[in-house]
Amino acid sequence: MDIAEILELANNLIFSKTGKHLDRLQKTVLKGTIQGQTYSEIAKDNGFSESHVKNVGHELWNLLSSVLGEKVTKANFKSIFKNIRSKNFSQIDSKGCQNNPTINNINIFTDKHRSSSSPQNPQKTPTQPHIDLGDAPEIFSFYDRTTELATLVNWIICDRTRLIALLGISGIGKTTLSLRLIEQIKTNFDYIIYRSLRFSPTLNATLTNLLQIFPHEADIPQNIETQISQLLNYLRQHRCLIIFDDLQMLFASGQLAGQYQTGYEDYQLFFKLIAEVNHNSCLLLNSWEKPREIAKLEKANNYVRTFVLGSLGLAAKEILKERKLSDEETWETLIDIYQGNPLWLELTASAIEEIFAGSVSDFLQCDAPILDESLQAQLDQQFQRLTQQEIAVITQLAKESQPVVLPDILKIGELSVSDLVNVMRSLGRRLLIEGKEEGKTTFFSLNSVIKEYVKTRYMR
Numbered sequence: 001m002d003i004a005e006i007l008e009l010a011n012n013l014i015f016s017k018t019g020k021h022l023d024r025l026q027k028t029v030l031k032g033t034i035q036g037q038t039y040s041e042i043a044k045d046n047g048f049s050e051s052h053v054k055n056v057g058h059e060l061w062n063l064l065s066s067v068l069g070e071k072v073t074k075a076n077f078k079s080i081f082k083n084i085r086s087k088n089f090s091q092i093d094s095k096g097c098q099n100n101p102t103i104n105n106i107n108i109f110t111d112k113h114r115s116s117s118s119p120q121n122p123q124k125t126p127t128q129p130h131i132d133l134g135d136a137p138e139i140f141s142f143y144d145r146t147t148e149l150a151t152l153v154n155w156i157i158c159d160r161t162r163l164i165a166l167l168g169i170s171g172i173g174k175t176t177l178s179l180r181l182i183e184q185i186k187t188n189f190d191y192i193i194y195r196s197l198r199f200s201p202t203l204n205a206t207l208t209n210l211l212q213i214f215p216h217e218a219d220i221p222q223n224i225e226t227q228i229s230q231l232l233n234y235l236r237q238h239r240c241l242i243i244f245d246d247l248q249m250l251f252a253s254g255q256l257a258g259q260y261q262t263g264y265e266d267y268q269l270f271f272k273l274i275a276e277v278n279h280n281s282c283l284l285l286n287s288w289e290k291p292r293e294i295a296k297l298e299k300a301n302n303y304v305r306t307f308v309l310g311s312l313g314l315a316a317k318e319i320l321k322e323r324k325l326s327d328e329e330t331w332e333t334l335i336d337i338y339q340g341n342p343l344w345l346e347l348t349a350s351a352i353e354e355i356f357a358g359s360v361s362d363f364l365q366c367d368a369p370i371l372d373e374s375l376q377a378q379l380d381q382q383f384q385r386l387t388q389q390e391i392a393v394i395t396q397l398a399k400e401s402q403p404v405v406l407p408d409i410l411k412i413g414e415l416s417v418s419d420l421v422n423v424m425r426s427l428g429r430r431l432l433i434e435g436k437e438e439g440k441t442t443f444f445s446l447n448s449v450i451k452e453y454v455k456t457r458y459m460r
């Protein structure tokens, strides 16, 4: 097992936990550890202080320990990883699916490690699929997301996952990724259907629309119960991939995250049945907010999973290249500040083009992050949904320069402990706050863009 393989494996594991790829220093620490270097040698070779390298190392071992469910240390890291690799590579079956392809639900290897004799689409259906993408946007450019695609393909094709929530803040690339996913796995399905729920259709309207796609002799039933059972029949008879995009539009504004609007609660039952009834199909739900029932179903059922989509990483440089921005040596900083969010970067790139003649370096001289008006408007849509209590807490978090623990927020605010816990969970379900576990304590913070937005909107 070479260094690149170990790094990729570690990257996939860390990514699954944090939504972030390994950064340069983390890779340096891992590389040094594999080569048997001490922290002090790693620090010296790379121009860092020993204590900084040690901290980065400790944080990495903690993260890896929590993903793997066993204690990882600098001393045992190499042998644990060798073990994982040899176990999992011997378990790749003739269909290209590993019998145990995941560790704690995390896909640990990307496509290039599948054997060439094992096709990407193992359960190929004989016919061309019926593809109905409705009003899906056309994709003009697509960069990277190799790890994310590999995980989703694995869950859908190999693990036969029935219900997947693909979560992420607006603009992170959920729609784009799910449409790209279709390209990769379409030959495994009889039907592929994409529907955006942006106009908040009732379940009745959604099911009537779906049922029309399948060949039917009689009229489409009006009754929800019969509609659901008919659709489940189709999902058993045919292998279908159905994507519901913009699921958040079914949730109520001004209430804690993931609560259905009045008249939309029956979607919960529908999703529960999709998870629990035996069939061969998959429903992918794209959303800004985690539906509450998914967490419950996930615990009880192996066929339900959640994928949180994070930064596009360095592949976002391609977006900046397309815009012909200059000062490439500073692009990584720009990508970090804007959380690798492709939409935020596209909108910011337009501002850099217009006001800074395309110079990223000049832009960064100003007090970044600067939030372009259209980026603010994007975030407005998400923040309009928050409760007053959520706004109070997130404003409190925006004032902090360091990550804080729950008791610190409680001291300053006026909420009861129960209210605060509910608000923090809701902000977490909206992916607006970041929680980092250190030992037995969770430290909460806001990323730089959200912090700047909150300051602009609620504190000035």
Ligand SMILES: Nc1ncnc2c1ncn2[C@@H]1O[C@H](COP(=O)(O)OP(=O)(O)O)[C@@H](O)[C@H]1O
Pocket (backbone or CB within 6 Å): 141, 142, 143, 144, 145, 168, 169, 170, 171, 172, 173, 174, 175, 176, 177, 312, 342, 343, 346
């Ligand atoms: N992997 C990618 N490569 C290139 N552009 C991307 C990628 N992912 C997203 N984008 C671009 O970012 C913008 C937002 O993506 P989108 O899929 O609409 O995000 P979301 O559905 O999460 O709100 C779009 O303009 C899209 O073209």
Ligand SMILES: [Mg+2]
Pocket (backbone or CB within 6 Å): 174, 175, 176, 245, 246
């Ligand atoms: Mg979208």
